[in-house]
Structures are given as structure tokens and as C-alpha cells.
Amino acid sequence: xxxxxxxxxxxxxxxxxxxxxxxxxxxxxxxxxxxxxxxxxxxxxxxxxxxxxxxxxxxxxxxxxxxxxxxxxxxxxxxxxxxxxxxxxxxxxxxxxxxxxxxxxxxxxxxxxxxxxxxxxxxxxxxxxxxxxxxxxxxxxxxxxxxxxxxxxxxxxxxxxxxxxxxxxxxxxxxxxxxxxxxxxxxxxxxxxxxxxxxxxxxxxxxxxxxxxxxxxxxxxxxxxxxxxxxxxxxxxxxxxxxxxxxxxxxxxxxxxxxxxxxxxxxxxxxxxxxxxxxxxxxxxxxxxxxxxx
Numbered sequence: 001x002x003x004x005x006x007x008x009x010x011x012x013x014x015x016x017x018x019x020x021x022x023x024x025x026x027x028x029x030x031x032x033x034x035x036x037x038x039x040x041x042x043x044x045x046x047x048x049x050x051x052x053x054x055x056x057x058x059x060x061x062x063x064x065x066x067x068x069x070x071x072x073x074x075x076x077x078x079x080x081x082x083x084x085x086x087x088x089x090x091x092x093x094x095x096x097x098x099x100x101x102x103x104x105x106x107x108x109x110x111x112x113x114x115x116x117x118x119x120x121x122x123x124x125x126x127x128x129x130x131x132x133x134x135x136x137x138x139x140x141x142x143x144x145x146x147x148x149x150x151x152x153x154x155x156x157x158x159x160x161x162x163x164x165x166x167x168x169x170x171x172x173x174x175x176x177x178x179x180x181x182x183x184x185x186x187x188x189x190x191x192x193x194x195x196x197x198x199x200x201x202x203x204x205x206x207x208x209x210x211x212x213x214x215x216x217x218x219x220x221x222x223x224x225x226x227x228x229x230x231x232x233x234x235x236x237x238x239x240x241x242x243x244x245x246x247x248x249x250x251x252x253x254x255x256x257x258x259x260x261x262x263x264x265x266x267x268x269x270x271x272x273x274x275x276x277x278x279x280x281x282x283x284x285x286x287x288x289x290x291x292x293x294x
Contacts (some may be wrong), residue, residue, distance in 0.1 A: 005219040006042045006074075008284060011207055011236045014049040014060060016229025017252045017277030021192060024140070025059050028274050032063045034281035037290050039064075039073040044221065046076040046210035048203055048236060050195060053079050053086060053096050054129035061093055076213050078206035081197060083132035085209055096131075102198035103132040104185065108165055112136070112196065115157055123150045127193075134196040147192070155194055159187055162196070170199065190230065203228070204235035211243070222246050225266075227280060229253035229273060237263055252276040 012018055018035075020027040039045055047056060056077050069075075075088040083102050087094040112134050116126045120136070123146050127135040136154065138147035155171065162169040162185060168178035171187040178184070188195045207226070214220055226236035227250040237249035241263045248264035252273055258265055268276035285292065 009044045009221040009224040011226040013228035017227040028278045044074040044214040048078045048206035052129035081201035082205040123147045137193040204239040207236040207239040
């Protein structure tokens with residue numbers, strides 16, 4: 001257990017600031033190198049994402065291990081917006097825990113899978129790696145405009161399907177409660193996907209879980225930075241701020257609208273997505289005076 005708090009803690013969204021939303025891989029090599037350098041300096045790093053554990057294993061943890069992630073790091077993954085979590089060590093991902101209480105019924109999962117296959121397979125695919133939520137994502141081999149053109153029809157079809165199954169669901173400004181008057185699920189479109197998920201899942205809950213994990217291994221930093229490309233990513237910093245930490249949020253896609261917050265919101269010049277993420281990580285490696293050869 002570490003005795004001295006690190007000067008910094010990081011809560012990182014994956015798509016956007018770490019992995020390119022175009023290639024859906026870590027396309028900038030310095031990102032991997034700087035993450036390893038920061039982790040080696042005892043900086044707690046949590047990846048808080050809507051992505052699946054499989055995606056994180058293949059696209060994030062694999063490259064970190066290949067770059068020499070050392071023993072004793074404080075690293076954690078919270079996937080599917082809080083439904084799945086696991087530690088990350090120099091040996092890879094530890095035991096994966098799934099919150100089954102927030103999972104959608106199997107019959108609904110099967111019907112959405114069939115909907116994609118029957119009507120939308122030309123522009124999107126059903127993500128078979130998700131363990132609790134449903135995600136349908138843009139195919140890599142189609143133009144983004146084609147996916148955007150199909151996405152509204154898919155969203156409407158899924159909304160109607162969940163209502164027909166009697167599941168309480170929220171989509172935008174519309175809500176249809178279940179028989180008990182509850183609305184336990186929501187449809188959440190993103191720039192490359194549509195997610196169907198429990199309303200209890202979000203980035204603030206992921207942040208809370210990550211802090212609880214890090215507290216088990218020693219004192220927590222007082223200074224934290226969260227990084228993301230969606231408005232929901234601000235919730236990571238919201239939680240840190242409400243818990244009394246010195247926090248700022250780095251928005252790597254400010255064109256979607258910079259939110260007013262009681263803590264600093266950082267924009268990396270004209271850079272966006274993983275280019276901005278790379279610059280941010282480089283800044284902290286330099287600021288902390290860390291040796292990249294370690």
C-alpha cells in the first residue's frame with residue numbers, strides 16, 4: 001500500500017481522448033507511453049467508459065502491457081458506464097464483475113439483435129461483447145453520414161420495441177413508464193452508436209466506484225483531472241468536485257457545447273479527440289518531471 005499521495009489522479013473516457021473515434025484504437029503511440037509513465041509514477045488512472053471489457057482488454061490493456069506496464073500500478077476499468085468493473089495490473093485485467101441488476105432482459109437483447117440483422121445491417125452492427133447494456137454501433141466500412149441517416153429510424157424502432165415489451169423507457173424528452181410507473185431504461189444515441197441502458201448507469205457512478213477502489217491501496221490525490229468528449233463525461237468531474245477534490249475537466253470535443261461548471265473546464269487549443277488527449281498526457285508527464293524511459 002502506498003503511503004504518500006500521488007500529486008495527480010486521472011479519470012479518463014476512452015472513445016475520443018484515448019482511442020480514436022475513427023479507428024477505434026489508440027492511434028497515437030505517445031498516449032500509451034505516457035499512460036505507462038504516469039502509472040509507473042503511482043498516478044491512479046481509471047478508464048471510465050461505455051465500452052465493453054473486451055474492448056478495453058484488446059484496445060487499451062493489450063497495448064499498455066506491450067509497452068511494459070509495471071508492477072504495482074493503481075489502474076482500474078469501469079465499463080458499460082458503471083455496469084462492469086475490474087482492476088488492471090501488469091498481468092492484465094483482473095476479475096470482471098458484472099452488475100446483473102441493471103442488465104436488460106434476454107428477450108429484448110435478442111429482439112434488438114434481430115432488428116439490426118433484418119433492417120440495419122448495412123450501416124451498423126450489434127456489439128456482442130456487452131454484458132449488461134445494449135450497444136449498436138456504426139460499421140467501420142461505411143460512411144459516417146450513412147450511419148447518421150439510419151440512426152433515427154433505428155432509435156425509433158428500439159423505443160417502440162421496449163415500450164411493446166412493457167419496459168419503462170426514456171428517449172430524449174419522451175418517457176413511457178412501466179406497469180409500476182417506473183422508467184428504468186433509456187436510449188442514449190452517440191456519434192457512432194446507440195446504447196440502451198439502465199438509467200442508473202452514468203459516469204459519476206463510475207467515478208465513485210473508481211475512487212473507492214483506489215482508496216483501498218493508499219491515500220487519494222487531492223488533484224484530479226477528468227477527460228472526455230461527451231457532455232455526460234462532465235459527470236466524472238461533478239463527482240470529484242462534490243467530494244471536495246481539486247478538479248478540472250478536459251473537454252476534447254468542445255464543439256458539442258462547453259458546459260458551465262463550478263470548476264475549470266480545459267480546452268486544448270484547436271485540438272480535439274485523441275490529439276487533444278495526447279497533448280494533455282504529455283503536459284502532465286512534463287509537469288511532474290517524469291522520466292519516460294522508466
